[in-house]
Amino acid sequence: MTTETIYISNLKCGGCASTITKELSAIQGVNCVTVDNDTDSVIVSYENVERATIIDKLHHLGYPEATEENGLLLQLKSYASCMVGRINNIAK
Numbered sequence: 059m060t061t062e063t064i065y066i067s068n069l070k071c072g073g074c075a076s077t078i079t080k081e082l083s084a085i086q087g088v089n090c091v092t093v094d095n096d097t098d099s100v101i102v103s104y105e106n107v108e109r110a111t112i113i114d115k116l117h118h119l120g121y122p123e124a125t126e127e128n129g130l131l132l133q134l135k136s137y138a139s140c141m142v143g144r145i146n147n148i149a150k
Contacts, residue, residue: 059089061103065124066116068136069098073144074121080146081115088112098124 075093078100082091087107093100102112120135122128
């Protein structure tokens, strides 16, 4: 099993964390996801999954790796993902 800390951009709040946790956990082979808002990072434990699959999912949600270019479109995607996460937290 591989455990990796991935530093990301656009992480704002618990809504973001909720969406990231839900979406990454849905990837077969991802065993544990922890989002740390203080360090803008995601700790992922996984096996039999390509790292690129995890990075692509984060990118698709609007949370690119901190070393990637972070344009307006990604920032807007992250706001949408954040709102979905907040709504899901309310619905629980």
